[in-house]
Amino acid sequence: MADQTFMPTTETHFERVGENTMIVNMGPQHPSTHGVLRVITELDGETILQCRCVIGYLHTGMEKEAEYQQYQKCVVMTDRMDYLNANGNNLAHALAVEKLLQCEIPRRAQYLRVILAELSRVASHLVWLGTHALDLGAMTPFFYTFQQRELILDMFEMFSGVRMMPSWIVPGGLRGDMPDGFEPRLRSFLAGFGKELEVLEGLLSENPIFKERTFDIGILSGEDALNLGCSGPILRASGVPFDLRKDMPYSCYEEFDFSIPVGKTGDVYDRYLVRVMEMKESCRIIQQAIDGLPEGAWRTSDRKIAPPPREELDTSMESLIHHFKLYTEGYRPPVGEAYAAVEGSKGELGFYVVSDGTNRPYRWHERPSSFMNLKSLEVMAVGRMIADLIAIIGSIDIVLGEIDR
Numbered sequence: 581m582a583d584q585t586f587m588p589t590t591e592t593h594f595e596r597v598g599e600n601t602m603i604v605n606m607g608p609q610h611p612s613t614h615g616v617l618r619v620i621t622e623l624d625g626e627t628i629l630q631c632r633c634v635i636g637y638l639h640t641g642m643e644k645e646a647e648y649q650q651y652q653k654c655v656v657m658t659d660r661m662d663y664l665n666a667n668g669n670n671l672a673h674a675l676a677v678e679k680l681l682q683c684e685i686p687r688r689a690q691y692l693r694v695i696l697a698e699l700s701r702v703a704s705h706l707v708w709l710g711t712h713a714l715d716l717g718a719m720t721p722f723f724y725t726f727q728q729r730e731l732i733l734d735m736f737e738m739f740s741g742v743r744m745m746p747s748w749i750v751p752g753g754l755r756g757d758m759p760d761g762f763e764p765r766l767r768s769f770l771a772g773f774g775k776e777l778e779v780l781e782g783l784l785s786e787n788p789i790f791k792e793r794t795f796d797i798g799i800l801s802g803e804d805a806l807n808l809g810c811s812g813p814i815l816r817a818s819g820v821p822f823d824l825r826k827d828m829p830y831s832c833y834e835e836f837d838f839s840i841p842v843g844k845t846g847d848v849y850d851r852y853l854v855r856v857m858e859m860k861e862s863c864r865i866i867q868q869a870i871d872g873l874p875e876g877a878w879r880t881s882d883r884k885i886a887p888p889p890r891e892e893l894d895t896s897m898e899s900l901i902h903h904f905k906l907y908t909e910g911y912r913p914p915v916g917e918a919y920a921a922v923e924g925s926k927g928e929l930g931f932y933v934v935s936d937g938t939n940r941p942y943r944w945h946e947r948p949s950s951f952m953n954l955k956s957l958e959v960m961a962v963g964r965m966i967a968d969l970i971a972i973i974g975s976i977d978i979v980l981g982e983i984d985r
Contacts, residue, residue: 596622598629606969608637613973614711615980619957623966631961631969633954638984646944650910651677652750654944658931659745661946662982664707667693667700667736668924670749672946675830675920676931677751680913683885686877689753690832691869695766696739696749697831697922698862698869702773703732704925704977705855712852712974713784716793721783728776731769738762752886753879763870770867777859784852794848798960798972801846808959809952812927814976817854818846824923835872836865848975855977884911910939919947926950926977946985950978 596603601622608618618634642661646654658669671693678685685693710725733743738759740746748755784790800810802818815822823840825833841857843850879886887906888899913935921930927949934943953976960972 596629598622598624600624601629604966608634614978615983617954617973617978617980617983619969619973621961621966621969626965626967628961628964628966628969631958633957635954635980635983638980640981640985642985643944643946647941650939651913651941652907652910654941655747655750656745658946659747660981661948661985662704662924662926662929662950662979663744664704664979665700665925665929666745666747667696667749668922668929670747671697671831672920672922672924672929673931673933674749674751675922676918676933677913679918679920680916680933680935681751681882681885681911683752683880683882685753685831685880687832687874688757688876689878689880691873692754692758692878693749693831694833694836695866695869696736696746698866699732699735701862701925702859703729705859706732708855708925708974708977709780709852712971712977713790715970715974716790718784718787718790721780724776724780724783728773735762735765735769738765752882753877757878758873766866766870770863770870773863774860777856781856785856791849793968793971794852794975796845797848797964797968798975799845799847800956800960804959805846805956808955810927810956811952812924812949813851813854813858814953814956815927816841817843817850819843824921824928828921830920830922833865836868838862838865848971851975851977912937912939917943921947924949926979926982927953946982948982948985950976950980950982954978954983 601624604621604623606619606621607613608616613619616637619631620634621631622629642657646657655670655673658673659666661669706725706729710722713721736746737743738761740748800814800818802820805815805818805820819842821840821842826840838861841854841861843854883902887903892899893903915935915937917934919930919932921928928947929949930947932945932947933941936942957972957976961969
């Protein structure tokens, strides 16, 4: 018989705050937790007195693994953290490494990075919207959102040959230039997306069932959101207009005209409205970027970082040697540390990288927005019904691959 001493029980995770209450586990395999998340709740009838999030079921050790990889090979790790915002993750890592290298990026590469990052934001919000509505019993929006997301993934595939984890944004620029046929496909998407979004808003925004499940549910004040370290749509829905693209501009975001949607109440419904408006603003940014896309190089000319042009490999032994050494030995940033953050689809997404002068990072750490935002669940759920917990979790928009790492 197994030793009962070491068998975990739900009661050991927190002390009860009420009498004659019931401890209920949700997860770690529950579909509505949007990943392998375990939520332990204490219920008085159907009312939540307290809840605790238990994570770690998906831990992969990616941060430690990255410390045994060359800097350029860490890129593929970032894709698999928040796999719905892969280009944003690639960009944050690239910016941190470029800080260490003091590397200048051509404007064309910066514009293309913005296009890819904003497309990833739209695609991520579409997945959130479709699955969130599905959690609450609305099936139709799921098909509309995933239809539009497929169009975006088709464009990622044009760039990289990969739909979800392109690893196309790298330190020094991009792996390649914009492919033939991409621009007309992008313009076609932008021309039709607004109408499709109106259809989705028509299905949900004034739907009485959707509003009943989301209005005044899971309220998070701006003060609580800041104290918990929240960022992204969840923070802005609570009335705090903080967005790294405006407040701490990176790449070339200061060149674009766009607004920061802000909520009033900080409930599940406000978080829905903010993300819908953010998709519209992302399309505005993409439209400006493709209209003003500069000519020129799509990666740095610094040969310590960038490989030689492929066409030189057949004619130049020096270029062939350079290519071989770069991909076998990598590059060695000077000793130092750097932190770079981007406004990801879920909030502030940053990478802290420490260099000891070798070809791989001494320390490589992600500041994950999902991890920081998840703690707000324990605040928002108190006093609500157990059925509301599904709506609240969905409104946070978490990806467990980023939380556990």
